[in-house]
Amino acid sequence: MNLKELxxxxxxxxxxVSRALNGYPEVNEETRARVAAAxxxxxxxxxxxxxxxATGKAMAIGHVIPIAARHEIVNPVFADFIAGxxxxxxxxxxxxxxxxxxxxxEERVYRExxxxxxxxxxxxxxxxxxxxxxxxxxxxxxxxVVHGRVTEATLPYSWVDVNNRRAFLxxxxxxxxxxxxxxxxxxxxxFMDFAFRRRSGFEQAxxxxxxxxxxxxxxxxxxxxxxxxxxxxxxxxxxxPPTALLVSSMISAIGARRAIQDRGLTLGRDVSVIIHDDELxxxxxxxxxxxxxxxxxxxxxxxxLAAQMLLDIIADxxxxxxxxxxxxxxxxGQSTGPAPQA
Amino acid sequence: MNLKELxxxxxxxxxxVSRALNGYPEVNEETRARVAAAxxxxxxxxxxxxxxxATGKAMAIGHVIPIAARHEIVNPVFADFIAGxxxxxxxxxxxxxxxxxxxxxEERVYRExxxxxxxxxxxxxxxxxxxxxxxxxxxxxxxxVVHGRVTEATLPYSWVDVNNRRAFLxxxxxxxxxxxxxxxxxxxxxFMDFAFRRRSGFEQAxxxxxxxxxxxxxxxxxxxxxxxxxxxxxxxxxxxPPTALLVSSMISAIGARRAIQDRGLTLGRDVSVIIHDDELxxxxxxxxxxxxxxxxxxxxxxxxLAAQMLLDIIADxxxxxxxxxxxxxxxxGQSTGPAPQA
DNA sequence: TTGAAAGCGGTACCAC
DNA sequence: GTGGTACCGCTTTCAA
Numbered sequence: 001m002n003l004k005e006l007x008x009x010x011x012x013x014x015x016x017v018s019r020a021l022n023g024y025p026e027v028n029e030e031t032r033a034r035v036a037a038a039x040x041x042x043x044x045x046x047x048x049x050x051x052x053x054a055t056g057k058a059m060a061i062g063h064v065i066p067i068a069a070r071h072e073i074v075n076p077v078f079a080d081f082i083a084g085x086x087x088x089x090x091x092x093x094x095x096x097x098x099x100x101x102x103x104x105x106e107e108r109v110y111r112e113x114x115x116x117x118x119x120x121x122x123x124x125x126x127x128x129x130x131x132x133x134x135x136x137x138x139x140x141x142x143x144x145v146v147h148g149r150v151t152e153a154t155l156p157y158s159w160v161d162v163n164n165r166r167a168f169l170x171x172x173x174x175x176x177x178x179x180x181x182x183x184x185x186x187x188x189x190x191f192m193d194f195a196f197r198r199r200s201g202f203e204q205a206x207x208x209x210x211x212x213x214x215x216x217x218x219x220x221x222x223x224x225x226x227x228x229x230x231x232x233x234x235x236x237x238x239x240x241p242p243t244a245l246l247v248s249s250m251i252s253a254i255g256a257r258r259a260i261q262d263r264g265l266t267l268g269r270d271v272s273v274i275i276h277d278d279e280l281x282x283x284x285x286x287x288x289x290x291x292x293x294x295x296x297x298x299x300x301x302x303x304x305l306a307a308q309m310l311l312d313i314i315a316d317x318x319x320x321x322x323x324x325x326x327x328x329x330x331x332x333g334q335s336t337g338p339a340p341q342a
Numbered sequence: 343m344n345l346k347e348l349x350x351x352x353x354x355x356x357x358x359v360s361r362a363l364n365g366y367p368e369v370n371e372e373t374r375a376r377v378a379a380a381x382x383x384x385x386x387x388x389x390x391x392x393x394x395x396a397t398g399k400a401m402a403i404g405h406v407i408p409i410a411a412r413h414e415i416v417n418p419v420f421a422d423f424i425a426g427x428x429x430x431x432x433x434x435x436x437x438x439x440x441x442x443x444x445x446x447x448e449e450r451v452y453r454e455x456x457x458x459x460x461x462x463x464x465x466x467x468x469x470x471x472x473x474x475x476x477x478x479x480x481x482x483x484x485x486x487v488v489h490g491r492v493t494e495a496t497l498p499y500s501w502v503d504v505n506n507r508r509a510f511l512x513x514x515x516x517x518x519x520x521x522x523x524x525x526x527x528x529x530x531x532x533f534m535d536f537a538f539r540r541r542s543g544f545e546q547a548x549x550x551x552x553x554x555x556x557x558x559x560x561x562x563x564x565x566x567x568x569x570x571x572x573x574x575x576x577x578x579x580x581x582x583p584p585t586a587l588l589v590s591s592m593i594s595a596i597g598a599r600r601a602i603q604d605r606g607l608t609l610g611r612d613v614s615v616i617i618h619d620d621e622l623x624x625x626x627x628x629x630x631x632x633x634x635x636x637x638x639x640x641x642x643x644x645x646x647l648a649a650q651m652l653l654d655i656i657a658d659x660x661x662x663x664x665x666x667x668x669x670x671x672x673x674x675g676q677s678t679g680p681a682p683q684a
Numbered sequence: 685t686t687g688a689a690a691g692c693g694g695t696a697c698c699a700c
Numbered sequence: 701g702t703g704g705t706a707c708c709g710c711t712t713t714c715a716a
Contacts, residue, residue, distance in 0.1 A: 045457035049394040050709035053692050086442035098438045100428035113386035117699045362709045392693035395708050
């Protein structure tokens, strides 16, 4: 059933039917009611391909995942962000198009996405400290919002980010307050902007107490279980091992825990662990546990916001750039961390 | 730049330009070369909205995630499947549309997806033991492939699945061979088809040795850290606690590990753990660890296959239904499991 | 308040 | 081998 057929059944013109269905004011209310009833009766739904061609809008937003960051898609942070964005889109009648691109021809993909008009705008994931995509998208005039920030950007741009620096600053301070002096940082790849910021928060907290970060107690690698295991294992094998670990992702933290176990150490006695990007709700019930920070619900909220921001910018390009910094929902449980060694 | 403009520049008709670009044989090769050059020069890319309207194809596949299974999106299994499917789509010029639907109006969503022609077909995720969506999609004639199976289906349908039953059967056998007799199963919600199959494999292995499954040693809940913690904690507190745990997801396994620790037990000495849905590559390097099973790469392959299967079915509906069962890539590490108690 | 008709940017059939 | 033209199913002036 399409518009023309429906109009014929009603003995009306397609124009009027279209107007009635789309809430135009000039339609006789009685007519509108008849049309609405018929539409329901015949299960009419407007063809989205036709609407898109006629209006020149794609009614879709692209989420582009560089394949280099493919493990990224498995990252709960990414998934939560997507879930949040999806809520916004479905409320606004937009589709969410997921594109996985081999990073060799990233530029071609973005250019084509624009030229073919598949999507109206883009959410950029996994930004680097400096990221060529900003300039490209700005140049071709493609609306976009970055999930995260690009520290070394030279152009204004829109972004939504969680305050990674502060989250790690506070977590580090917390450990310092407990008396820890040798804290290991197991971080993501630090050409990624978020990882860079996390380290900066970590170092800032140490510096504020007059401490110099020990390079041996800092690791930067993919946030996989393997990498977490290796990093933790190496640090714990040092002559002066860390008494606490600050881990940048839940996945690496699994590896870190395993490393602790393999060395015959006990979490919460020999080592405290802080996990970022994690949410263990049972910890909220007041059970004795190590400390941790959580951002997962913040990230979902970031997804909702970023999507809405992009829709707003598409509706009114003059409103760009917009920025929004969310505080990480930092939750610190009751600590059973070790008495720090002298 | 659109087709008409490009044609004008070349002093050719839109028809010829279209044919040249789309590889029709009747075009003069010299002409084709000229057209190709101009297209590149002017950065021409055909408008996908126009193509879609003209051809009546959406060139897009929908992946629908029931919001009830929203944590599902965070599940590595889901993400890997998506990543695999994405590879297939980008090779075939298809888009992947992710739709998160509140399960209240699931039916409406599917009907509209069909009526509006947003996508050419659907991949169905998170199927239940019996799932009304099969009948609905079949009735409205919407091509689809299920990621997983629907045990109590009454209609033929297409699916791609990983052999969950066998994976859990083998894992259980492995533990039995080690001498374990009290094995705890921490499973997902068993109205979900995959979870049902996993339990069935578990029970089948026990039955083959004349053992009766102990209800106290079986848990079925969401695959969250919280649930994993609770289930493991409960089982370990029994008068006759399990000497090994078989856990259905990496996330629940984190909780299970934490429960083991909280009770002062040691993994690999007091308790063995098997994780499904997990891939710990460092375990492959021969380090002494408990046992585990892995399906993650199988799942990515499943995603590739399911996408391809759907594209084939769309191209030739007569080829449906198609089915494909993949064996889980079962990896069993060197065990450090406990000597089972008498 | 309603309708006729011209697009939107391609595809594909039919002539030449 | 190339071009003319009628769609695809809507939206959106412009007239009535």
